[in-house]
Amino acid sequence: MQIFKAHWLAPWFNHPFLATELTADGLVLHLKRERHGLGWHELSAPPRLEEARRLYRLHLRCHQGDIELGWLPKAVAEPLAEAVTLGWYRYHAGRVQPLAEQCLAALEQGYLRHSRWRQLKALVAGEPVEWSAFPPPETLDDRARAAFELVATVQAADEAWRERCCQDYCEQALAEHGALFDGLESHPLTPAQRLACVVDEDHNLVLAGAGCGKTSVMAARAAFLLASRQARADELLLLAFGNEAAAEMAERLARRPETTPVKVSTFHALGLMILSRVEGRTPPLSELAQSEKSRHGAFAAWLEQLGQEDEAYGERLLDWLRRHRFQVIPRPDFGRLAREWSPLVAALKLYGEPDPFELTPDQAEQLALVRPLLHRYQAQLRERDEIDFDDMIEKAADYVRLGRFEVPWRHILVDEFQDISAPRAALLQALRDAAPGLSLFCVGDDWQAIYRFSGADVSLTTRFGEHFGASRVTTLAQTFRFNNRIEQVASRFVTRNPGQLPKTLATHRRSEGPCVHVLPVDHDSQMDAVTRLLGQIAAQRPEASVYLLARFRFSLPDESQLAGWRRRFPDLRLEAQTLHGAKGKEADCVILLGLTRGKYGFPPDKNGPGLLDLLLPDEEEFPHAEERRLFYVGLTRARDQVFLLADRQIPSVFIKELLEGGYPGVSRWS
Ligand SMILES: Nc1ncnc2c1ncn2[C@@H]1O[C@H](COP(=O)(O)OP(=O)(O)OP(=O)(O)O)[C@@H](O)[C@H]1O
Numbered sequence: 001m002q003i004f005k006a007h008w009l010a011p012w013f014n015h016p017f018l019a020t021e022l023t024a025d026g027l028v029l030h031l032k033r034e035r036h037g038l039g040w041h042e043l044s045a046p047p048r049l050e051e052a053r054r055l056y057r058l059h060l061r062c063h064q065g066d067i068e069l070g071w072l073p074k075a076v077a078e079p080l081a082e083a084v085t086l087g088w089y090r091y092h093a094g095r096v097q098p099l100a101e102q103c104l105a106a107l108e109q110g111y112l113r114h115s116r117w118r119q120l121k122a123l124v125a126g127e128p129v130e131w132s133a134f135p136p137p138e139t140l141d142d143r144a145r146a147a148f149e150l151v152a153t154v155q156a157a158d159e160a161w162r163e164r165c166c167q168d169y170c171e172q173a174l175a176e177h178g179a180l181f182d183g184l185e186s187h188p189l190t191p192a193q194r195l196a197c198v199v200d201e202d203h204n205l206v207l208a209g210a211g212c213g214k215t216s217v218m219a220a221r222a223a224f225l226l227a228s229r230q231a232r233a234d235e236l237l238l239l240a241f242g243n244e245a246a247a248e249m250a251e252r253l254a255r256r257p258e259t260t261p262v263k264v265s266t267f268h269a270l271g272l273m274i275l276s277r278v279e280g281r282t283p284p285l286s287e288l289a290q291s292e293k294s295r296h297g298a299f300a301a302w303l304e305q306l307g308q309e310d311e312a313y314g315e316r317l318l319d320w321l322r323r324h325r326f327q328v329i330p331r332p333d334f335g336r337l338a339r340e341w342s343p344l345v346a347a348l349k350l351y352g353e354p355d356p357f358e359l360t361p362d363q364a365e366q367l368a369l370v371r372p373l374l375h376r377y378q379a380q381l382r383e384r385d386e387i388d389f390d391d392m393i394e395k396a397a398d399y400v401r402l403g404r405f406e407v408p409w410r411h412i413l414v415d416e417f418q419d420i421s422a423p424r425a426a427l428l429q430a431l432r433d434a435a436p437g438l439s440l441f442c443v444g445d446d447w448q449a450i451y452r453f454s455g456a457d458v459s460l461t462t463r464f465g466e467h468f469g470a471s472r473v474t475t476l477a478q479t480f481r482f483n484n485r486i487e488q489v490a491s492r493f494v495t496r497n498p499g500q501l502p503k504t505l506a507t508h509r510r511s512e513g514p515c516v517h518v519l520p521v522d523h524d525s526q527m528d529a530v531t532r533l534l535g536q537i538a539a540q541r542p543e544a545s546v547y548l549l550a551r552f553r554f555s556l557p558d559e560s561q562l563a564g565w566r567r568r569f570p571d572l573r574l575e576a577q578t579l580h581g582a583k584g585k586e587a588d589c590v591i592l593l594g595l596t597r598g599k600y601g602f603p604p605d606k607n608g609p610g611l612l613d614l615l616l617p618d619e620e621e622f623p624h625a626e627e628r629r630l631f632y633v634g635l636t637r638a639r640d641q642v643f644l645l646a647d648r649q650i651p652s653v654f655i656k657e658l659l660e661g662g663y664p665g666v667s668r669w670s
Contacts, residue, residue: 003030004080007055010071017069022083026091027060029069038062040091046134047088049081058084085137092129093144099123100147103154110230111200112165113439114470124154132156166199173198173228180227184220184256189213192476197221200230201472202432205417205464206443209491209505210636211481214443215584218413219252221441223259225411233261235410240266241419245584249415267424268389274396278404283395286381289388292342299338299345302376317369323362343453344370345377347615350390350423350455354614363611370611393423400430407435416584417444421455422617425467432468440468446501447494450580450630457617462501480508481586481639485515485665489642492663493654494632497622514667515641518655520648526593527557531565533643537589538569545573547587549634551602551627553578555594579630582637590638595655596647602654603627628654 005019011032019030026039038060045061056077057070072080106120131152136145153161174181174194181197182188189197193213196206197220208214222238225231238253240246246264253259265273275283288295307314321328326337348370359367381387387395399405412431414420420428420442432438442464449458465471479487484507494500521529530548537544550556556576557565566574575587599605603624620626631654635642646655658666 002083004072004076004083006069006071006076007073013071015071017071020069020080022087026087027084029067038067040088043084043088044129046137047081047084049077060084082137082139086139089136089140089144089148093140093147096127096131096151097144097147099127100150103150107165111169111198112162113200113202115202115437117162120154121157124151127151127155130155169200170195170198173224177224177227180223181220184223185216187480189216189220190476190478192474192478193217193220196474196476197224199472199474200439201470202439203464203468203471204439204441205461205471205473206441206476207445207461207473207501207503208443208476209445209447209479209503210633211479211586212445212476212505213480214445214476215249215252215415217476218415218441218443219249219256219259221413222253222262223256226258226262231410233259234263234408236262237270237409237412238262238264239270239412239414240264241416242266245415248584267393267427271389271392271396271427274399274405275392278399283392284384284386285392286384286386286388288377288380289386296335296338296342298377298380299342299373300334302373303332303334303337303341306372306376313369313372316365320362320365320369341370341373344612344615345374346390347455347612348374349378350421351615351617354611358614359611363614366611390423393427397423397427397430400427400434403434405434407431407438409435410437411439411441414440414442414444416448417442418446418449418458418461419444419451419456420460421451422457422460423455425457425460429468447503447629448583448633448636450583450626450633452616452620452626453612455616459617475503477504478506478508482636483507483509483511483515483640485511485513486635486638486642489516489658489663489665490632490635493635493658494628497620497625497628499620499622499625500629509639511640514665515638516635516644516658516663516666517642517669518644518646518659518666519669520651521645522648523596526645527561529645530557530591530593531568533591534565534569534572534574537641538572541588542569542571543573544589544640545587546575546589546591547582547585547637548574548576548591548593549579549582549637550576550592550594551579551604551630552594552600554600579634583633586637586639588639589641589643590634591643591645592634593645595644595652597650597652601647601650602631602652624653 002022003019006015006017010018016031017029018032021028021030026037026042029036029038042062042064043060044063048059050057050059052070055070056072056074057068058072058077058081060067060069102123103120106116106123109116131148132155136148181194193216196217206214206217218238222236225236226233238249240249243266246266250264253262253264272283288298303317307317318328318332321332321337327333356364400407409431412428414428428440432440444461446458446461449456449461452458460467464473487505487507491505495502519529519533534546537546548556556578562574562576577585595602597605604627644655646652659668
């Protein structure tokens with residue numbers, strides 16, 4: 001116990017305080033006739049010493065009002081001030097030190113994501129003192145001082161500070177893992193690709209044009225998370241859209257021993273896995289969902305039945321078909337109708353009824369004819385206690401939300417994000433909400449969004465942050481696949497639609513001459529033109545890879561034709577694929593077939609938006625917006641040369657645009 005006495009003259013001048021005693025809990029003020037206890041908690045600031053006519057007074061700022069201890073000789077005042085200061089800080093240190101440790105633990109978790117930032121700020125929110133106003137005294141021990149300083153920093157930290165922490169984290173991660181990024185792929189990753197791998201916000205989107213190495217980045221991100229021990233292999237989930245893309249990604253990861261055990265799944269396989277775990281059985285997936293042929297067969301049969309069971313329906317159907325120039329004699333081609341209406345049934349199920357005020361009378365009639373098909377489809381699923389893929393994804397999301405599925409992942413990486421649909425995004429959101437600290441890492445390119453017809457919603461990419469919350473978008477601006485000439489044509493073509501996000505693409509490869517060639521061909525001699533072209537390619541580059549691409553499968557050569565070419569040009573690596581199937585792939589040369597006009601042209605002719613457009617989310621205003629992106633996908637599969645086989649009589653409007661729209665890198669062959 002220490003007692004600090006006021007000057008002996010103090011009482012003669014009616015000063016009430018005679019002495020001050022220091023205890024573990026605070027101060028005891030000795031007055032003339034009483035003693036007054038003042039706990040440390042009652043002081044709202046450290047004391048302030050002031051000289052007053054050769055004596056000193058100590059100001060104590062208290063929550064109840066200020067107190068002044070006057071008449072203190074210097075020899076008493078200074079040690080008293082120091083002791084009160086130390087006592088006050090030590091009292092608060094009991095709370096501030098553990099708090100600082102919590103802050104440090106939060107900061108050491110890595111990238112200061114928004115969620116961690118909110119937790120960090122919440123930690124210091126209840127702190128009664130704004131510590132930046134009271135720097136701790138030198139006399140306090142180092143650990144306690146550091147604690148006060150850290151808490152003061154966190155209290156004062158703003159968004160710019162958070163940004164700096166994120167940058168520091170990235171710089172450190174890049175320096176530590178430089179060798180990993182150098183050697184992961186056959187080529188060292190660029191600085192932008194590396195940065196995209198280490199940025200670790202709650203929701204991350206890597207946005208880049210074709211050929212910028214998004215898939216390389218996704219594989220490298222997985223390797224980085226493992227190498228930096230931020231996740232174990234079983235805490236990573238990589239999602240790809242189709243089985244083929246998933247297999248390719250798995251194969252890519254398998255090339256490096258450290259990423260071999262990482263799980264790559266499709267959305268469907270993920271849904272199946274969640275349902276199987278929760279229900280303890282393989283989900284009863286309907287044959288109608290699994291086989292397009294069965295679905296179309298069932299729809300055709302139901303259309304016929306509906307007409308037989310309900311005369312009015314049959315009449316209206318016939319009437320609608322006649323008006324739309326369907327063949328109805330001797331009987332309607334229900335198979336074709338089933339194929340054409342199947343996406344309408346799927347969209348109606350997925351997105352519900354459209355706004356009736358937006359429908360023309362013809363579309364309202366078509367919807368009335370399609371609706372019973374959906375009812376039959378749903379009734380069959382119910383009767384057989386079966387589900388389809390949409391039900392599966394929805395059910396999986398419900399199980400996750402209800403906590404019936406324990407989410408084992410800390411990082412979910414999604415490829416080709418631009419093609420995600422709202423229900424799949426909802427599943428991702430459910431997984432994220434169920435696993436605190438789970439981060440989403442998505443790579444995509446809104447210029448390559450080509451699955452709107454099957455429910456994809458590109459706004460989930462273009463308005464990523466609005467949909468997912470705290471997010472960081474990184475961009476890759478260098479493309480490695482194609483040369484400057486192809487880039488000029490492809491980028492210009494796709495960005496004629498102002499709705500596409502602006503991107504600048506620098507090319508790694510350069511070419512002086514035109515690399516996009518338009519070859520007018522007669523419709524019937526298209527395959528002869530391909531033969532001649534393959535001969536020319538083989539003469540110049542015998543081992544080139546060549547992709548034959550088309551909007552519709554029927555525009556592609558059949559297997560026997562392909563086999564013939566393969567025999568004739570044995571060293572060429574020849575593949576044929578629809579444009580949708582070619583997503584994510586590349587070849588030295590691309591030959592694009594079927595560039596004609598008409599209902600099955602490219603783009604397919606439509607009289608205004610069809611019913612499907614109105615059923616799907618976010619109808620786009622720019623003409624042929626999705627078809628233009630598909631054309632972009634086609635152009636950007638080529639590393640060196642693109643050959644566009646255009647119908648000589650009725651060329652596609654895209655060809656007209658390329659030839660007449662002042663596109664610099666396009667040549668016309670006669
Ligand atoms: N840093 C790099 N240096 C050299 N080549 C690279 C680099 N990164 C990627 N590549 C190559 O660029 C090509 C395109 O890469 P990738 O397929 O990952 O691109 P992508 O962005 O996924 O393209 P797309 O969107 O068209 O599918 C591949 O051949 C890949 O090996």
